Structures are given as C-alpha cells and as structure tokens.
Amino acid sequence: MSRKISIDPITRLEGHGKIEIFLDDDGAVEDCYFQIPELRGFERFVVGRPIEELPRLVTRICGVCPASHHMASAKAVDGCFGGEVAPLAVKLRRMYYNAHYIHSHIAHFYALAAPDFVLGPDADPAIRNVLGVVAKVGLEIGGAVIASRSKAQEIQRIIGGRSTQDIWCIPGGVAKGLKLEELLEIRPMVADLLEFTQFSLQLFRDIVLANPTYLDVIANGPYTLDVHNMGLVDGNNAPDFYDGQVRVVDFEGKELHRYEAGDYAEYVAEHVEPWTYLKFPYLKQRGWKGFKEGIDTSIYCATPLARLNVADRMATPRAQEAFEEMFATLGAHPSRLLLAQHWARLVEMVQNAETLQMYCDDPEIIGDQFRVIPQRVTGEGIGIVEAMRGTLTHHYTCDANAICTSANLIVGTTNNNAPIQMVTRKVAETLIEPGTDPDQGILNMIEMAFRAFDPCYSCATHSMPGQMPLRVRVRRGGEVTHEFRRGC
Amino acid sequence: MTFEPKIVGFLCNWCSYSGADLAGTSRIHYAPNIRVIRVMCSARIDPTFVIKALADGADGVLVCGCHPGDCHYSEGNYKTMRRMPLLKRMLADFGIEEERVRLEWVSASEGKRFADIVDDMTERLRELGPSPVKMALAGDAGER
Amino acid sequence: MASDKLQIALYWAAACGGCDVAVLDTDEFILDVAAAADIRLWPIAVDGKYADIEAMEDGELDLTIFNGAVRNSENEHLAKLLRAKSKLLVAFGSCAHLGGIPGLANLTSRDEILSTAYLHNPTIERGNKTLPLPESGVNGSTLTIPGFYKHVYKLDDIVPVDYYVPGCPPAADQVKAVLQAVVAGDLPAVGSVVGASDRALCEDCARVKSEKRIKHFYRPWQIMIDPEACLLEQGILCAGPATRSGCGARCPSSGIPCRGCYGPLPGVVDQGAKLLSAVVSVIDSTDPAEIERIVDGLPDFVGFAYRFGMPASLLQRSVRQ
Numbered sequence: 001m002s003r004k005i006s007i008d009p010i011t012r013l014e015g016h017g018k019i020e021i022f023l024d025d026d027g028a029v030e031d032c033y034f035q036i037p038e039l040r041g042f043e044r045f046v047v048g049r050p051i052e053e054l055p056r057l058v059t060r061i062c063g064v065c066p067a068s069h070h071m072a073s074a075k076a077v078d079g080c081f082g083g084e085v086a087p088l089a090v091k092l093r094r095m096y097y098n099a100h101y102i103h104s105h106i107a108h109f110y111a112l113a114a115p116d117f118v119l120g121p122d123a124d125p126a127i128r129n130v131l132g133v134v135a136k137v138g139l140e141i142g143g144a145v146i147a148s149r150s151k152a153q154e155i156q157r158i159i160g161g162r163s164t165q166d167i168w169c170i171p172g173g174v175a176k177g178l179k180l181e182e183l184l185e186i187r188p189m190v191a192d193l194l195e196f197t198q199f200s201l202q203l204f205r206d207i208v209l210a211n212p213t214y215l216d217v218i219a220n221g222p223y224t225l226d227v228h229n230m231g232l233v234d235g236n237n238a239p240d241f242y243d244g245q246v247r248v249v250d251f252e253g254k255e256l257h258r259y260e261a262g263d264y265a266e267y268v269a270e271h272v273e274p275w276t277y278l279k280f281p282y283l284k285q286r287g288w289k290g291f292k293e294g295i296d297t298s299i300y301c302a303t304p305l306a307r308l309n310v311a312d313r314m315a316t317p318r319a320q321e322a323f324e325e326m327f328a329t330l331g332a333h334p335s336r337l338l339l340a341q342h343w344a345r346l347v348e349m350v351q352n353a354e355t356l357q358m359y360c361d362d363p364e365i366i367g368d369q370f371r372v373i374p375q376r377v378t379g380e381g382i383g384i385v386e387a388m389r390g391t392l393t394h395h396y397t398c399d400a401n402a403i404c405t406s407a408n409l410i411v412g413t414t415n416n417n418a419p420i421q422m423v424t425r426k427v428a429e430t431l432i433e434p435g436t437d438p439d440q441g442i443l444n445m446i447e448m449a450f451r452a453f454d455p456c457y458s459c460a461t462h463s464m465p466g467q468m469p470l471r472v473r474v475r476r477g478g479e480v481t482h483e484f485r486r487g488c
Numbered sequence: 489m490t491f492e493p494k495i496v497g498f499l500c501n502w503c504s505y506s507g508a509d510l511a512g513t514s515r516i517h518y519a520p521n522i523r524v525i526r527v528m529c530s531a532r533i534d535p536t537f538v539i540k541a542l543a544d545g546a547d548g549v550l551v552c553g554c555h556p557g558d559c560h561y562s563e564g565n566y567k568t569m570r571r572m573p574l575l576k577r578m579l580a581d582f583g584i585e586e587e588r589v590r591l592e593w594v595s596a597s598e599g600k601r602f603a604d605i606v607d608d609m610t611e612r613l614r615e616l617g618p619s620p621v622k623m624a625l626a627g628d629a630g631e632r
Numbered sequence: 633m634a635s636d637k638l639q640i641a642l643y644w645a646a647a648c649g650g651c652d653v654a655v656l657d658t659d660e661f662i663l664d665v666a667a668a669a670d671i672r673l674w675p676i677a678v679d680g681k682y683a684d685i686e687a688m689e690d691g692e693l694d695l696t697i698f699n700g701a702v703r704n705s706e707n708e709h710l711a712k713l714l715r716a717k718s719k720l721l722v723a724f725g726s727c728a729h730l731g732g733i734p735g736l737a738n739l740t741s742r743d744e745i746l747s748t749a750y751l752h753n754p755t756i757e758r759g760n761k762t763l764p765l766p767e768s769g770v771n772g773s774t775l776t777i778p779g780f781y782k783h784v785y786k787l788d789d790i791v792p793v794d795y796y797v798p799g800c801p802p803a804a805d806q807v808k809a810v811l812q813a814v815v816a817g818d819l820p821a822v823g824s825v826v827g828a829s830d831r832a833l834c835e836d837c838a839r840v841k842s843e844k845r846i847k848h849f850y851r852p853w854q855i856m857i858d859p860e861a862c863l864l865e866q867g868i869l870c871a872g873p874a875t876r877s878g879c880g881a882r883c884p885s886s887g888i889p890c891r892g893c894y895g896p897l898p899g900v901v902d903q904g905a906k907l908l909s910a911v912v913s914v915i916d917s918t919d920p921a922e923i924e925r926i927v928d929g930l931p932d933f934v935g936f937a938y939r940f941g942m943p944a945s946l947l948q949r950s951v952r953q
C-alpha cells in the first residue's frame with residue numbers, strides 16, 4: 001500500500017509551490033512532483049497594448065527582479081523599432097542593471113542563503129531567517145548588509161528614477177540621463193559596494209569554506225545534477241548580464257550551442273505537464289526526453305553557477321580572482337555542485353561592482369544624448385538578458401502602429417523548472433530512508449535543494465529567509481498516521 | 489417574443505428635452521423604448537453615467553444636446569462633442585458595439601427629429617440584440 | 633498563544649512580490665516591527681503556514697496585510713480564511729485594492745490565456761495539446777493545482793476590507809506610516825484609503841502647468857520630451873489628473889508619464905471614466921472630424937484608462953462574446 005507525503009505549501013517562495021512525494025510499499029520514494037499553482041497570463045494580456053508600455057507592464061511579473069524584465073523588454077521593444085538605441089543609453093542601462101544585480105544578490109545571499117550557513121541547516125526554525133542572521137552576526141554587520149542593499153537601490157533610483165517597478169527605458173534609449181551632481185553622489189557609494197563585495201566573499205570563506213560540515217554538504221551531498229548550463233557571454237566568453245550571445249555548455253565543458261538572441265526559438269522549447277502551471281524549457285534540438293540526467297539530456301540550468309560554468313573568465317580583474325578561487329576549490333569547471341550557486345552570486349557581485357566603477361570613471365556617462373527617436377516600426381524584437389535567476393527572454397511582435405500582437409516569455413526560473421524537479425526528487429530519494437518517517441532535519445535538507453536556485457516563482461516564485469515551515473503528513477491507506485511539523 | 493431594447497436617454501434641458509417634449513405635444517408616435525433623464529446641459533454627462541447605464545444593463549444610451557453654436561451655456565456641447573468619440577471607442581474595446589452609444593444634436597423645435605432618432609436607434613438595437621453586458625452578467629453566475 | 637505582541641500576517645495572492653519587497657524596503661524599520669509583533673505568516677520572510685492560520689481562533693490576528701489580486705481558487709480561499717482570523721484586514725497595493733496589472737487579463741479570456749501560454753506560443757513543444765488541469769492523474773496518483781478563474785477580482789469583491797493602501801507598490805514611507813498607525817491604534821474610519829493623499833497627482837508634480845491645448849497626442853517615443861513642462865500639455869498621455877497622489881510623483885519627475893497606480897480620487901467610482909474626461913478636455917477643437925483624427929492618436933485607451941483598476945471599474949471586464 002503506498003503513501004504520500006505532502007509538503008504544502010512551500011512558503012517563502014514568491015507565489016506558491018508544493019511538493020508531493022509518493023512512497024512505494026517499501027516506503028522508498030517512487031515519485032516526486034514539484035508543483036507550481038500560479039499563472040497570471042502576461043503573455044496574453046500584454047497583447048493589444050502599445051508596445052512601448054510593455055517594459056512597464058512586465059515589471060509586474062516580478063517585484064523582486066523587475067529590472068530584469070524591464071531590460072529584456074526594453075531590448076525587445078527596441079527591436080520592434082529597428083534596434084537603434086543611443087549608445088549612451090546602453091551604457092546607462094548597463095550601469096543601472098549592475099546596481100540592481102548587487103542589491104538583488106545581497107538580498108538573496110544574506111536573507112535566503114545565509115541562514116542555512118550562518119545558523120546551520122539544522123538550526124531552530126524559529127530563528128533560521130534573516131532576523132536570526134542579524135541577531136547572530138550582530139547589528140553592525142546586519143546594519144552594513146541593510147545599508148549596502150539600500151545604497152545599491154539608491155544608485156538605481158538616481159540613475160533611473162525608481163528602484164522598484166522600473167519605468168526608465170523607452171524605445172531608442174532611456175527617459176533621463178545622469179547629471180554630474182548625481183554621478184558625484186553615486187561614486188562613493190560604488191566604492192563602498194565594491195568593498196562590501198569583498199567583505200561578503202570573506203564572510204563566505206570564514207563561515208562556509210572554513211567549516212568542513214558545510215563543505216561536505218556542498219561537495220558530497222545529493223545536490224548535484226548532470227545537466228547542461230546556459231548563460232550570456234561577451235566576445236571573450238566572460239559573463240555579460242545585459243547582452244551578448246547565449247552559450248550552452250554541457251556538464252563536461254563542451255560547447256553545445258552558441259546563438260544570438262534572435263535565434264532563441266531554434267534552440268529552446270517548452271514542455272507542458274498537466275500537474276503544474278509552470279512550463280519546462282529544454283534544448284529543442286535534442287527533443288524532450290523527460291526528467292533525465294546524463295550527457296544526452298535536453299535539460300539545462302540557467303543560474304549564477306551556470307553562468308560561471310559557461311564562462312571561460314570574468315570580465316573584470318577582482319572578479320576574475322574570485323572566479324579562479326571558486327573553481328579551484330570546487331575542483332572542476334564546469335561544476336555540478338548546485339550549492340555553489342551561493343558562491344557564484346558573490347563572484348558576480350564583484351564584477352557588477354567593478355563594472356559600475358568603470359562607468360563612474362567614464363567621462364561620457366553624464367552626456368545628454370541618451371535617446372534617439374525611432375524612425376520605423378519593424379514589427380518584431382527579441383531581448384535576452386541574464387536575470388539574477390537565469391536567462392530571461394522576451395520576444396514581441398507588433399503591428400504597424402506599434403501595438404503588441406504577441407508576446408513569448410521564457411523567464412529565469414522557468415529554465416530551471418526541470419532541474420529543480422529533478423534535484424528535489426533526488427534529494428528526497430537519497431534522504432528518505434525506506435520504511436522510516438522523515439524528520440524535520442530531512443525536510444529542511446529537501447528545501448535546500450530548490451533554495452539554491454533562488455527560485456523566483458512570481459517570475460515563478462521567490463523565497464526569502466531560511467525556514468520553510470513544513471507540515472508532513474504520512475498517510476497509510478488514506479489515514480493520517482503521523483504528522484511532523486517544523487516551524488508551524 | 490421580440491426583444492425590446494432599453495435605451496437610456498440623457499437630454500439637455502434647453503434644446504433636446506424641449507424637442508422631445510414637442511414630439512409629445514405634437515402627438516408624434518415614437519418607440520417607447522427610451523427612458524429619459526433630463527440634465528441642464530449635455531456637458532453634465534460624465535462618461536461614468538454612460539458606462540453605468542450600460543453596466544446596469546441598458547442596451548443603448550442616447551445623449552442629446554443643442555446644436556453646436558447654440559448651447560445655452562455657450563461651450564457645453566463642445567465638451568460633449570470631445571468626449572463621446574473616445575468613449576465610444578473605449579466601449580468598443582470592452583466589447584460594447586459603438587452603435588449602442590449615440591450622440592445627437594436636437595433643437596427645441598425638432599420634435600420630429602427626436603422621434604426619428606429614437607425609432608431608428610430602437611430598430612438598430614433590435615438588430616444588434618441585447619447588450620453583451622447582460623450576457624456576460626448571466627455568464628458570471630455559477631462557478632468562478 | 634500567550635503573547636502581548638501584536639499578531640500580524642502578511643500574505644500575497646496573485647502578486648509579484650513587490651509589495652512584500654516594499655515592506656522590506658523600510659530597511660531597519662522591519663526590525664522594529666519584528667520586535668513589536670509576532671509575524672505569524674509572511675511567505676517572503678518568516679515562518680507560518682496555512683495550517684497554522686487554520687488552527688487559529690477567529691480574530692486571533694490583529695492585522696493581516698493582504699496584497700495581490702484574486703486570480704484562482706487558492707487566492708479566494710486564503711482571502712476568506714484570513715478575513716475570518718483577522719480583526720483588521722488591509723488591502724495593500726494596487727492588486728488587492730483595484731485588481732492591479734493582472735486585472736488587464738479581464739480584457740481577454742481564460743481560454744485565450746491558456747491557449748497562448750500552453751498551446752500556441754512559438755516555443756511550445758510541437759504538437760503539445762496538454763493544458764494544466766485542476767486535477768490530473770499521474771502514475772495512478774491524483775495531483776491538484778488551484779482552479780484558474782475566468783476573471784480577476786480585487787480583494788473586496790471576495791471579503792469585506794477595512795483599509796486600503798494604494799500604490800504599485802506603496803511607497804516605503806507610506807508603508808511605515810500605516811504600520812505605525814496600526815501599532816498606535818490611530819486609524820481613520822473603516823473603509824478609508826490610507827497612505828495616500830486626497831489630491832490628484834498634478835498637485836504634487838513639479839512640472840510646470842499652463843494652458844493645455846492639444847491638437848495632437850504623441851506616443852512618448854515620438855518626440856523629445858521637455859523635462860520641465862507638464863506631460864499632458866506636450867500631448868503625452870498622463871494619468872496624473874485622475875490619480876491619487878502620495879507616491880512622490882516618482883514617474884513624471886523622471887520623464888515618464890503617470891499610469892495611475894495609486895487609483896482614483898475620493899468619491900470616484902470609475903477611474904477610467906474620469907481619465908477619459910480629463911484627457912479629452914485638453915483637445916483643442918470644435919470640429920467633429922478633427923476630433924476624431926486627434927483621438928486616433930490614442931490607441932488602446934482602455935488599457936491606459938484601466939491600467940491598474942480593470943476589476944474595480946464599473947464594467948470590470950470585456951463583455952466581448
């Protein structure tokens with residue numbers, strides 16, 4: 001007689017998710033489903049809207065990473081007008097996006113990831129969250145985290161008017177430029193942020209790398225997948241968060257694909273299952289083969305780790321040092337160790353801060369030619385950026401009056417739907433001993449599987465600090481025989 | 489049973505209401521489908537009133553004012569003239585056919601004209617059928 | 633639970649997370665909140681599950697801050713559950729207040745949304761006919777997901793609401809003010825909009841306003857925009873005249889026209905109708921043909937007029953058959 005373990009809902013994800021684990025007669029994991037119960041229908045209801053409005057509509061897909069949608073959308077919209085953008089606008093957009101990356105990664109690392117490592121994966125659920133982290137590391141560090149996040153948001157606000165629900169990009173450029181007095185405000189904050197990225201790396205070294213238990217979980221735990229990697233790179237194969245070519249590399253390091261944004265539909269397709277609203281992207285040319293690992297799989301990850309896996313190097317010097325240190329420690333590049341996502345975010349923060357500093361030193365950044373007036377409507381545009389959570393694609397068409405006629409979105413976390421499904425199952429299978437009832441510690445370890453991806457399920461979902469309150473009901477023959485609660 | 493359209497009519501006091509009155513005193517027969525609401529000027533007609541009438545199930549809305557240049561308040565009917573085209577387009581975007589909302593200028597001496605307008609509009613609405621708002625409201629009943 | 637702290641919950645329905653981020657953007661203040669209150673449910677930040685809420689007494693929560701629209705059966709269930717368990721229920725942000733941007737889905741249909749997302753979009757697996765279903769059988773087991781409703785609703789379409797905090801998202805300083813008011817017990821009449829002013833955005837917008845005489849409306853990308861002058865005066869559609877202020881005029885001061893996220897002014901039952909009046913009132917013409925030509929420059933007016941408040945409008949959704 002089989003039984004089912006329901007983890008419902010998974011809280012602290014943006015939106016909702018649930019996990020259903022089915023056990024066979026011996027109590028071993030037979031099936032596991034990671035379900036997303038959300039859909040709002042942006043791909044349909046943006047149709048009929050003036051195309052220049054889309055960058056302000058799609059920010060409402062996600063209030064945590066709206067800048068990612070804003071940028072991808074702006075690029076797709078520019079494409080609908082023939083692709084001409086003021087060069088200064090491109091620099092300013094990159095600068096803005098660097099700032100956004102920094103505060104987003106700070107929020108994720110310190111509020112989501114840190115609790116598991118600062119307080120421990122087995123820590124009391126009541127404190128295993130950002131408030132507990134602040135209590136443990138002290139107000140000085142806690143204050144520095146809050147202040148750094150705030151500075152990065154302020155930089156974004158100074159450049160583009162708002163730090164959330166972005167408004168700034170318009171066809172051909174951006175709505176406002178940067179004045180000298182604004183640049184002078186930004187410059188010292190950028191210097192502070194660069195310091196903070198180094199501080200964060202050091203914190204990671206001190207708390208995670210110096211702790212053999214954590215290193216063991218990262219390196220030897222079941223949090224690995226033999227699937228492929230996707231990310232945007234520049235001409236030097238360094239990560240480019242705003243633009244570039246999409247590069248797909250298998251888990252042994254071989255390049256499988258390299259393409260321009262315009263060709264994305266030849267390389268990526270989406271599979272649908274009836275038990276979840278979220279689609280499953282896969283490598284189109286290999287066909288959907290199911291939730292399988294292995295060199296022939298068509299499943300890929302698009303994550304901070306994937307971005308560093310497809311890169312040969314970073315674009316800036318101190319980030320490069322951090323990159324080399326990371327992969328030397330992990331022992332392989334590409335790395336399949338999914339918990340290294342957390343480290344990858346810190347490395348990315350360094351490149352974002354160094355690039356920000358470079359723009360601060362660019363004398364042209366305070367110019368006034370920050371937009372051009374589009375001369376023609378060409379009717380189609382595809383914009384790809386790296387959202388913090390993965391490769392983000394916006395593909396639009398519009399009519400001759402520049403009214404949207406179609407929209408196709410492949411969102412950061414969506415890319416990772418299948419990997420998350422697979423690693424959750426793998427961890428459940430590994431940690432749930434047949435014939436035993438899983439305890440609270442096991443439940444948290446299952447959560448850590450998807451948490452590493454920083455899933456954004458309002459893009460899909462999003463999650464903040466450590467503890468997932470979980471209730472696990474064990475049923476035999478339809479009756480609840482045991483119930484475990486953790487944090488609820 | 490033939491469908492009998494319900495028309496809500498907003499008539500301005502000075503010209504169009506008098507014109508409608510004249511149709512009455514002249515014993516001119518016209519379709520009884522209109523429910524008249526008198527306002528001092530057609531400019532009083534906030535788009536909200538038109539939308540509300542339709543949302544409450546009216547099959548059509550008629551707005552009447554003085555001929556351009558003859559407004560008792562000089563410029564009121566120009567405001568109305570500026571409002572109605574965009575309102576009709578917006579209602580079409582909601583799925584409400586443009587013909588369900590009509591703007592007409594009727595002077596105090598145009599009793600026959602008023603009657604003809606109502607007859608014409610009633611016939612047109614009969615052809616169009618009941619307002620889609622009513623169908624949508626019916627469709628709302630039951631499961632979300 | 634014996635605690636003399638305030639018992640509060642923050643919940644998201646069909647939401648983007650921006651309202652929860654807005655609460656977190658109060659920075660250090662959130663630590664004060666954590667000190668003064670037991671946060672029993674806040675999916676983005678701390679512990680608390682549905683079972684925890686279900687187990688509560690009615691009215692055990694002093695305050696629930698609810699953001700997001702009602703799009704599916706789970707959203708409705710949680711709205712009703714939290715209403716029962718809370719003394720005060722606040723509709724927080726445009727989606728809970730007015731329906732929000734997800735409300736634009738009311739101009740299309742459930743079938744169109746599902747078929748676009750799962751059947752017709754260009755990257756959908758070739759030949760796919762599968763749609764997500766509220767109930768599906770896989771390998772002998774039954775899996776369920778919430779039912780996707782035909783329309784989007786705002787919170788007070790489902791349950792009575794005590795206060796409304798407008799904005800997409802509400803400005804961080806307004807968030808603080810509201811939380812402080814609750815803590816101090818210093819609240820206005822039930823049903824009020826809080827955290828916003830009673831004036832139109834134009835009153836707080838720094839742009840210079842003079843006479844508005846428009847012969848031509850422009851899409852924002854068609855012209856170079858004067859950074860000082862009123863946007864509507866330049867022929868750029870701006871929702872400021874019919875939108876509540878309180879946001880700090882963040883958008884117009886950055887060169888981008890307002891789109892109405894703080895919702896209608898007091899006493900207004902349909903924000904789009906008022907916006908329409910405001911926009912046409914600046915048309916400089918008394919010639920019907922010319923007026924038609926001028927409004928040709930306003931495509932998708934419905935999407936502009938009801939950008940954040942389609943479910944709150946009189947018609948609520950498209951009635952196209």
